Amino acid sequence: MSRDWILHVDLDQFIAAVELLRHPELRGRPVVVGGTGDPTQPRTVAATATYEARAHGVHSGTPLRTALRRCPGAVFLPTDPPAYEAASARVMAVLREFPVRVEVWGWDEAFLGAITDDPETLATDLRDAVRTRTRLECSIGIGDNKHQAKLASGLAKPAGIHRLTTDTWAETMNDRPTDALWGIGAKTSRKLAALGLHTVAQLAAADPAELARHFGPTNGPWYRYLALGKGEAEIVTTPWIARGHSRETTFTDDLTDRDAIARHVADLADQVTQDATAAGREITRVSVKIRFSPFLTRTRQTKLPAPTTDPATVTRTALAVLDRFDLDRPVRLLGVGVDYTMPDP
DNA sequence: TCTGGGGTCCTAGGACCC
């Protein structure tokens, strides 16, 4: 019987896999990708690491200098976003050749909506086509909604196919910790544990009003909803409309000079405005982010009196927002972000 | 582990208005 299914396609080790296609001689060696590829650069972290590097305790997010210490024999490569963008586009094009609705979810993921009586065969065909046409491996999860499909693709790794539906949810998920759910991270999991809610089953059986008291009227009941295996099942094939945009820079050496800080903020504001204009968007709000040494992050923001595309207005506003900070300690990061006018729905 | 960059959404509290 044909029915609607949600599939989640997750490219395995996407960035590392793209790099290994370009550098086949590195296959089987520990490879770490991040920053400019210079492992002595401080304040730079790995974007990804191959399984061989992971065996040495190097993961995505590991500082490169730590990676070098743990795995001196690793090959370090710079990140190359345009290359990943291009590889991602090739994969999405392959997916779109199938009779499915495709919702792109970042570089290395997509949700698919499909009507079929045999989702496993469809998934196998998709995986084989991606492999043949792009030489990239992917895992595919099958579910009744995005949440189930997303968790299923995680269970399918590497290069496998897994089905997780409402029928099998409880037996698969009930004994897992709450942070196994998509949308519950370390912080929330710890708070839930403090309430005696350690497993998915315990969260599913919790009182929604009690959860609302601790986590707010939306989040509290939503966590229980996740634990019951529910989730969004609508596939949106139209391109995502960004809510905003930002740029930020972490400095190798802290900034202390006020003029230098102001210059950087002005540069970021100008860049962000150019980005907005290139995207054909208007700016409604300007925010400035400062991370002070050692690691204290603060933001200030202001709504513009009217939407603008004018770099001078945005820069002037960003500098005025900057003036509201106490610049009383060294600065390790500066960022400027903007909100966009949203088109009428 | 001395901790990137780019996003999204939610919450809480204050200002302001009726």
Next chain:
DNA sequence: TCTGGGGTCCTAGGACCC
């Protein structure tokens, strides 16, 4: 006048995700 209640907008921060 000696203090209510609700609605909306704005800001700062937090959590999560890739």
